[in-house]
Each structure stands twice: as C-alpha cells, then as structure tokens.
Amino acid sequence: MIFSMMFTGWIADKIGRKPTVIVCAVGACIGVFKIFVTSYYPYLAIEFLESVLGSGLYTVGVVLMIEVGGSSKRVLTGIIFSYAVYVGEIIFAFLAMGFQYWKWLILVVYAPMVLFILYIFVLKESTRWQLLRGKMDGAKKTLNAIAKMNKLDIGEKEIEDANDDQLRVMFDVVEQKERENMKVIIGSKEIMTRLSVTSFCFFTSSFLYYGSLVHCVLLPGNKYTNFILAAFTSFPGEVIAYYTFNKYGRRITLQCGYFLSATFLIAQNYCPESLSWLKVVLFLVGKLGVVICFTGIYTYSLELFPTSVRGTLLGWGNTTARIGSMLAPLTPLLISEIAALPSILFSATAIISALLLTFTPETKSLPMFDTIAQIDAYKKASQFKEEQCVETPTNPTTVSTKL
CATH class of the missing domain: 1.10.287 (Helix Hairpins)
Structure with missing residues (x-):
C-alpha cells in the first residue's frame, strides 16, 4: 500500500483520474486468486499486487470526486466518499459473520471488482484536470x-x-505554462510546510482510526457488536464534520476533533471495569472525534494542494497514513507492558497534530488553486497584508483635558 500511495497519485496527475481509477478498481480483483495458491510466496505476491492496485483507488477516487464536485460541494463530496467506505466496513462485518470460511469470504469480496470495467462507459474525467492539461x-x-x-x-x-x-x-482554471515537477515542489516552502503538516495528520488519523477498529473488539461485550457499533459511529461523525466544516472552518474542526479523540480515548482506559457500558460509550465518543479527523484531513489536504500536483501530494500524505495503519494493529501488544500505553500513544499523536495545524491556513473561503505558483503568490500576498495591518500610525494622538 505504501508503494501504491507513492506512485498512484503521480500517475493520476500524468494520465488522468479516470483511467487510474478504472485500472486500480479492476486490478484489485486479482486478490481472488489467493484462494487457489497453496504456497506462501505466490500468496505474498498476489497480496502485494492486490494492495498496489486496490489501495490506489482510495487516493484517486477522492481526488476525482472533490474536483468534480466543485467549490461549493467540496466537503459534501468528501463525506459521501467516506460514507461509502463506512458502508463497506459494515457490509464486510456482516459478510465475515456469514462467511467464516476465508475462501468464500475472499470470493464474495473480490470477484465483483471486475464489474468496474463498466466505468469505461459511465465515469467521466475531471474537467478541472482536462482544462489544466x-x-x-x-x-x-x-x-x-x-x-x-x-x-x-x-x-x-x-x-x-x-x-x-x-x-x-x-471554471476559474489558470493555464499551466510549465509542468511543475519535483524540483518545483521541494523549492516551495509553503507547499513543503503544508505537505509536512498534513502528512503527520494523515499518519495520526490512520493510526487512530485503524487503532480504534482493532481495540473496539477488546472492549467488554460481544466483539462483533462492538465492531459494528464503532462502524456506525462514523455516520453521526460525518454529519458533525459536514456542519462544523461549513460553519466554523476546516482547521478548527480538525483541531477540535483531535482534542476530542485524545481526551475520550485516554479517559476510557481509566474507566472502572465494573462500568463496562461507560467504557464503551467513552470509546465511541473518542471514535467520533477520530472519524471527524479521518474524513476531514482528506478534504482539507485536497484544498491545500494545487490541481497540478494534487494527486501526487495526496499520495505522499497517504503514504504516511499507511505507516499509521501498519502500526495500529501492533498496539494491543503494548497492553502487556503498560495497559494505558496504546491510549497514551493515540492521545499524544492527536494532540501533536492539533498543534501542527496552526502552521497551515484556513481553506473554507479559499478557491481551489491550480498551480504551485498560485499558492506561493497567495502566501506572499497574505504576508504583505498582515504586515500592513501590524503597522501603526507614527503621529502622536493629542488628548485635551479641561481642569
């Protein structure tokens, strides 16, 4: 998945969103061949190819939806994409309960992916990408x-x-006079700042999200019920994200989401075992904050990055997210050392992410920029405006008093 995230976005920027989506979606059906292999290394090879192709769909799909949705529907399109993911999680949980023999489960999950070949006739390319190119x-x-x-x-x-x-x-799209390559990306201080901050936020969101999915089955009660409850928590989380993103802004909502998850995930760890219901409730509220950040960071990052390299930079950010998703399943092992250690790690990364977001701008009222040059020009204009506001008149103020 890390390999896929590093290159899928770059490929989408080069050849287009539509062909990349179709190749990734149809290619993921290669996972069905795992039921036929009888040795480890062929299974590992298929697992690698499936991850390379299938996971790229997550990055390119959300980029395509945001660009097609337009400036007024950016938050809504991101949430619709997330709802599709959550519905998939719930369906997968029920499928796992119904098809407990792993070969049947793989067949049911992977085989329908071949139907995405029909997207050749149904799916449209991003108009914004076409105009820019x-x-x-x-x-x-x-x-x-x-x-x-x-x-x-x-x-x-x-x-x-x-x-x-x-x-x-x-469509408020500028003409791209020259291709913006790696040198241009690294040479832009503003782009590198945004990329660094969002990359850590991607890591944190993925670390918390998949960590919460792993730990929800360790809560008191039925593990299947807890998993489904955790998945259903995503739906009100998205509604809250949609309202607060549009009313209060992207950055402040993300910061509050990180602080909310940090507070309640650490609190549930110190809840008495006798109050098992309260422990589950505290965990679900913490998961609510995680959901706000998990979806929000995608929309926020897409607004921070220009169209010319949006897929590339989102892919790089998603690379760190995959590191978070790799580390999350290992956190239960820490419970044997210190019971509260996983919760402490979750909370610490969430707080750091909230603080780092102070170095990135609010994007609620900003247009979607198309080039790095536009972003650099906007940054310089913003700094100049701030300097003008800081300046005060040098003429003394005369105050007249009568005794």
Missing part, C-alpha cells in the same frame, strides 16, 4: 455530458464555440 476537446465532451445529464441551460453549441481562455475563465 490543455485537453480542451475532452473537456468540452465532458461538459456537454454534464450539462445534458443535469439539464442545465447551456447549449452544446455554446460550449463548442467557447475558446480555451473562455473555458478556463468559466
């Missing part, structure tokens, strides 16, 4: 399909007659 003919076809499906008052002739500059102005 200068693929105007493809962009016009996509726009015509969108206008026809949504019954918009835009004629096909109007779209066809529009020149390149008019289309870019219509």
Whole structure:
C-alpha cells in the first residue's frame, strides 16, 4: 500500500483520474486468486499486487470526486466518499459473520471488482484536470455530458464555440505554462510546510482510526457488536464534520476533533471495569472525534494542494497514513507492558497534530488553486497584508483635558 500511495497519485496527475481509477478498481480483483495458491510466496505476491492496485483507488477516487464536485460541494463530496467506505466496513462485518470460511469470504469480496470495467462507459474525467492539461476537446465532451445529464441551460453549441481562455475563465482554471515537477515542489516552502503538516495528520488519523477498529473488539461485550457499533459511529461523525466544516472552518474542526479523540480515548482506559457500558460509550465518543479527523484531513489536504500536483501530494500524505495503519494493529501488544500505553500513544499523536495545524491556513473561503505558483503568490500576498495591518500610525494622538 505504501508503494501504491507513492506512485498512484503521480500517475493520476500524468494520465488522468479516470483511467487510474478504472485500472486500480479492476486490478484489485486479482486478490481472488489467493484462494487457489497453496504456497506462501505466490500468496505474498498476489497480496502485494492486490494492495498496489486496490489501495490506489482510495487516493484517486477522492481526488476525482472533490474536483468534480466543485467549490461549493467540496466537503459534501468528501463525506459521501467516506460514507461509502463506512458502508463497506459494515457490509464486510456482516459478510465475515456469514462467511467464516476465508475462501468464500475472499470470493464474495473480490470477484465483483471486475464489474468496474463498466466505468469505461459511465465515469467521466475531471474537467478541472482536462482544462489544466490543455485537453480542451475532452473537456468540452465532458461538459456537454454534464450539462445534458443535469439539464442545465447551456447549449452544446455554446460550449463548442467557447475558446480555451473562455473555458478556463468559466471554471476559474489558470493555464499551466510549465509542468511543475519535483524540483518545483521541494523549492516551495509553503507547499513543503503544508505537505509536512498534513502528512503527520494523515499518519495520526490512520493510526487512530485503524487503532480504534482493532481495540473496539477488546472492549467488554460481544466483539462483533462492538465492531459494528464503532462502524456506525462514523455516520453521526460525518454529519458533525459536514456542519462544523461549513460553519466554523476546516482547521478548527480538525483541531477540535483531535482534542476530542485524545481526551475520550485516554479517559476510557481509566474507566472502572465494573462500568463496562461507560467504557464503551467513552470509546465511541473518542471514535467520533477520530472519524471527524479521518474524513476531514482528506478534504482539507485536497484544498491545500494545487490541481497540478494534487494527486501526487495526496499520495505522499497517504503514504504516511499507511505507516499509521501498519502500526495500529501492533498496539494491543503494548497492553502487556503498560495497559494505558496504546491510549497514551493515540492521545499524544492527536494532540501533536492539533498543534501542527496552526502552521497551515484556513481553506473554507479559499478557491481551489491550480498551480504551485498560485499558492506561493497567495502566501506572499497574505504576508504583505498582515504586515500592513501590524503597522501603526507614527503621529502622536493629542488628548485635551479641561481642569
């Protein structure tokens, strides 16, 4: 999965979102061949290929949805994507209960992935990516399909007659005069700051999210029930995220989510064993904060990164998330040393992430930038504006008093 996250986003930036999504989705069905192998190394090879192809879908899919959704629906599209993931978790839990023989479970889960080949005819490319890359003919076809499906008052002739500059102005997309490569990314202090902060937040969100899924089956009561309850907690968490993201902003919501998860995950660890119901409730409230951050960091990162390298940078951030998901299943081993150690680690990383977010800007009212040059220019303009506000008049104020 780490290998996939490092390169899938970059490939999507180069060849497009649509072909990358289809290749990743259909390629994931290779996992079904695990039921036929009888030795370790072939099984390991299939597991590797399945992860390389399938996990890339997570990065590219959310990028495509955010770009297609438009500026006013960025939070909503991110939440819809997350709901699909949570529904998948719940369905998987019920499938695991029904198909306890692992070969049947793999067959039921992986075989339907081949149906994603139909996306060749159904899925549309990101118009924003097409306009940025200068693929105007493809962009016009996509726009015509969108206008026809949504019954918009835009004629096909109007779209066809529009020149390149008019289309870019219509969708607030700049012309990319030169490709922005690794050197440009590293050379931008603002981009590297955003990437560093969001990468740690990705690590924390994944570490907490998958860690909570692992530890929920260790809570008092039926492990299947606890897992399903933890999965269902995601739904109100997304509703809260949607409301607070739009009303109060992205950054403050993420910071509150991290502090909420840190507080309640550490509190449930010190809850008396006799109050098993309270222990479960505290854990679920902590999971609520985790969900807010898990979804929120994707939307926030997509708004922080420009279209030209959005897939690449999101993929790099997701690489650290995979490290978090790798370490999360190991945390139960720490209980034998110090019972509270997993909760302490979860809370510490959450608090650090909340503090690091002070170094990134609020994106609630900002447009989606298309190039690194735009972001650097915006940063310089913001710094200049702040300096102007800090300056005070040098003329003394005369105060007249009458005795």
